[in-house]
Amino acid sequence: MKNQSLDDKTLNELREIAGRYPEKRSGLLPMLHLVQSAQGKVTPEAIEACADILDISAAEVSGVATFYTMYKRHAVGDFHVGVCTNTLCAVMGGDAIFDRLKEHLDIGNDEVAEQRQGDQYSVSLEHVECNAACDYAPVVMVNWEFMDNQTPEGAVQMVEALRAGHDVRSTRGPRLCTWREAERVLAGFPDGRVDEGPAAGPASLAGLALARENGWKAPDVAAVPAVEAPKEGQADA
């Protein structure tokens, strides 16, 4: 993948990010997201640019860029597939999914699959840690969108759809955008997809549905007994 050098628009946006904060160094994490959006990874040039804008050393930027796992020093695919292999997802099938994808894509962890003739997009694969969707295990993330309740075969079909350029939707989110587009949103530049997808997936609603069924609610304010009368006086004091 070619790295364009950072253009003036990006440099201005980097400065804009730094300006969101009382102290500009706070902008570094979103700034690194933005340079990934612009260049597909964190390049030495981008490290230098961030250091210049923030008046810190390139070594300090490098220390940050290598600490957080979302920052990549080599290119990832247009669609970066992260299979959760933390214990619960692994047990529920994440290990099998990851193995299946490695075999299917013929790559190891944190590698980009070959872009075959006719593929619209490239795909990369990584195993990820718990992504806070355990009630949908096993979970796969694609460009940090939830792909819930996956199976090995379903995951294979999904990556093939992605490579072919078909629209793929998050199971409780929007049409998937590319990794670079996603990084731009993480940098704080919305992409207009916020209203796609539902408010909640089915598992999220499990308890609520049950409550609705049974008429369970939080107590009525009027019905709360004034058991703690003495406290009232204290609160006034």
Next chain:
Amino acid sequence: MPDTLTPVLTDMWDVDRAWTLPAYEAKGGYQSLDKAFAMKQDDVIAAVKDSGLRGRGGAGFPTGMKWSFIPQDNPRPKYLVVNADESEPGTCKDIPLMMGNPHVLVEGVIVSSYAIRANKAFIYIRGEVLHVIRRVQAAVAEAYAAGHLGTNIHGSGYDLDVVVHAGAGAYICGEETALLEGLEGRRGQPRLRPPFPAVAGLYASPTVINNVESIASVPSIITNGAKWFASMGTEKSKGFGIFSLSGHVQKPGQYEAPLGITLRELLDLAGGIREGHDLKFWTPGGSSTPLLTAEHLDVPLDFEGVGAAGSMLGTRALQIFDETVCVVRAVLRWTEFYKHESCGKCTPCREGTWWLVQTLARLEKGQGTEADLDLLLDQCDNILGRSFCALGDGATSPISSSIQYFRDEYLAHLTHGGCPFDPARSTVFGSASTVEVSA
């Protein structure tokens, strides 16, 4: 006696376009603002104190007390930082909350910031949840447009700016001082305490850091009163909380209930363990809380009850594992996680997790001897309470507790010459997957 389930935060989730301002306002959203602005800031703090709300991020520190530690005679600006870095394995409540009902968080941020006299607040969301970040970004933008944020909010004279900040992949940033480092554009490594963030936090200024669910609970406390909140829950663990069931249950998902509910009750609601299987072990509050077993089904899930059972309530992340799951495999995987997420700052966590993984991996393969179990426990002893922060402590929880409850299973690996379990039996798609892979 409150109902079995008490949807408050989750109550919006089944509403059409629940994440939008009109939907939220139609359900009474942002009503707590005017009520709070009519109160003195200290009275807001007192109300939260009186409610008995304790931190929902795992540690359970009383929220109102945390706020009262902010030295108001300190001339520096005060900051509110929302810890939305939800990353503890098994924990999956804040993410659906922000996805489905981001405005309740924004409303909570406004009231909480008002109480501690902050004019700037930050919502630090882990970076790996793109759509959640979109929803919170949009909610903040809508709140600005509606005059709930910005200058002179609702004509109160109170000003507040909110910045949504995306993290970049580091479990350690859930630790509040590491989060501050990340928010300051540094490596997410925990800071020395004292000084505590309340005195010198973000930019060395007085800072309150609260979990998403804690902050989101504040509007209901202000609107409905401290007593209303305290009427739910148990004596020292007041209010409601989202319980996240995952794993081998019929209906995994989010169940918002008063604190003190038991796993037995929750399993009943969730349709029980998956068909034909039995509960083997579970985490009450994420992987950093010691494992419990079927003998703990009736432990009240509040801070005191779980503590008395030898574990911690944590984030109410109930990961349920049935008898098909090898505890050694589960524990090794968690330990690999802690090794991967150790920030590297202190020796016991950085080097200890490196060693623990190797020792466990050998045991899983049926290599080593029973003496290795004692070695493991001794390594844990040298990490627990010796590390810089709680990550190291957490890394030892699954190991120590699993050896406590399942020592024989470890030994079975040695006698069996490897893992006696078939991992395919644990998957949701069953052994069919094995066929699929080999096909």
Next chain:
Amino acid sequence: MTTTPDKLTDLVNVTIDGIQVAVPKDTLVIRAAEQVGVQVPRFCDHPLLAPVGACRQCLVDVPDAGNGRGFPKPQASCTLPVAEGMVVNTQVTSPVADKAQQGVMEFLLINHPLDCPVCDKGGECPLQNQAMSNGRGDSRFAGNIKRTFPKPINLSPIVLLDRERCIVCQRCTRFADEIAGDPFIALVERGAEQQIGIADDAPFLSYFSGNVIQICPVGALTSEAYRFRSRPFDLVSSPAVAEHDACGSAIRVDHRRGKVMRRQSGDDPAVNEEWITDKDRFAFAYAHGDDRITYPQVRGTDGVLRPASWPEAFAVAARGLAAAMDANAGGGSGVGVLTGGRLTVEDAYAYSKLARVALGTNDIDFRSRPLSAEETAFLAQHVVLTAPGNGGVTYGDLESAAKVVLVGLEPEDEAGAIWLRLRKSVLAGGTEVIAVAPYTSRGLSKLSARLVPTVPGDEAAALADLGDDVDGGTVILVGERLATSPGALTAAADLAARSGARLAWVPRRAGDRGAIEAGCLPNLLPGGRPVADAGARVDIATAWGVDSLTETEGRDADGIVAALAAGELGGLLIAGVDPADTTDPAATRAAIKAAGFVVALDLRETEVTRAADVVLPVAPVTDKAGTFVNWEGRVRPFDAALRNPASLPEVRILAGIATELSSLGVGAPLGLRTVEQTRAEMAQLGPWDGERNASAAVDTAVEPVEATDGLVLSTWKQSIDNGRMQDGDKYLKATARTPVALLPQDVFDACGPTVTLTGDRGSVTLPAEVGDDLVAGVVWVPANSFGAGVLSDLASPGSRVRVEGGQG
């Protein structure tokens, strides 16, 4: 002045291992334990760095935090301050603390390579030592996989990193960030992969980088120059004083079989604390190069220098000098003495005495760089005899001053220990630095200095305008460069007098201040005695047993050069002077050529020794005892590190010449042959207690500079440059900053990235950069980083240069 806490009464009582001890408030437990004789093992802890509590090696048990309650878990004693009534049990009395420490040590060792036998640190390694004292004897890690990395990588040309050995205690990164302000090394990666790193193409270039090698508690950081060269237990360590600047930094010279292997920082809380510059640490090969002079030489009748015995050389020198003093012998009458800035005070005293008792002259000057009559008077009025204890400004004063004004001084380049102390105080929020300078240099920027933008030459006016900024809590540091700025030194003295601010003069060379004390000036005799004061002359004459001393003040260095060229002086005694450093290098070279007779004392062959009639080799600082007097006026004595009978201190050589002279009937013998005798005589003489030199007011009126074309030239020597005492240390030299010309933006825009500067002495072509806040009308170049230096190759002091774009 000391830095002892003001309130010694603010004591806290604690019990450590059953022993009660009272320590100052805020003392860390790890240091309180030292007070009862307990060494808690530690790695990340360093008394001069902010605590981090990272390595966890120093865990102790605290059963009572002073409030009756104990800590449930062992505490890191390096981050825990004492509290009244606190009870601490260390590994000595607490099995919990001991087990905690053993556990941490075991963790540190599991991934540590077993390469101690080939590790530079082996034998002086805190990890090795504490593993023996606080670790277990056997490994429980056998059969596991160690973390490995490719062996050492260069962090810079001089600092190498072996990541396998590193325990990521962060001492080095904290030093780089907190002390040096050069955070070009940082923690990178995470968890078990965490390591020290640099950014691509951005090496750890810091003037102070070598300190990280010394404070590394393992063998992770090594010196390219010293690697694999010696074992600590084969080294003999001799305390010494650094000879590269006027800071007087304490160093330790480590040598083996008569050869210096490395130099380390000494530990002197009053001076350089535990830090030295890279020049002090790495620049010592100059004394052992191929050009070292090892035997006396005299110029034969064939005009060629030939080896000679010491007695012959003394005799030939004496005859030549005697002839040069003789007005009847043709040519000029008299000998000038140029002593340079590298002498110990004892040797300087010998020159001073020789000039007066044997050569009968006050034509003596140590200043081998641009100077002025105003400066000569200033040194006698405001510098000589000031010292710690009599009101002289000290390092401690810099730390406690509310403001420090720097004029004609860039301390990071010119006085590293001053810079470090200023930065320490600035970071602690104690001191504001105000710099009267043409731009905010890197060193000034790291001091957060407030710039008073000043065109070189305009310092007097800038100082006069400081007004309200300066008061009794201010220290004014003036650099030797101010000699070339008319009226500036006078303005600084006036400002100090007017405001109550304290004033100190900071020269560049280690021997400068001592030379003033010893009387190597045309207007001063030893001990600050004014030549013009009859009482002072009687004092000295009596002590030296001579009838009288020359009454008139002598010529300064420029005057000596001019007099030699004009034939007014017949001879020259010259020691360690590089003509390229002088006001007018060409004139100095011509004067040496014109002189009837030249005696040169030097360590190495130079253009001066090649032109001399008698060449006498002198001992390097390692080979003799001596004393430097630093900028504070602090006396910094040292002993010889190496025994080298062939290497003579200058006092011994000058005694030989004086004896031969007196046998020719010229003057008196020196009466001194050894450093010890010299010290005794100086001590007996003592300081002058009379009036300070009230020499005639010097005309400091600023002549209106002719508004010629071009830019005013600003220049000073960078810490690492082409200085001859950095010869032979190629790794150090590779860390020098690339010479560039700094230009105002408009000039840069007009001329581009390569410029040719042309002054009254020549042209040079250099890469150019924009000096962000460089005052208009000024160009800055480093003084000795290209060619033979600015004074030889470009322009005379205070002159203007033309700037043109592109290749010249």
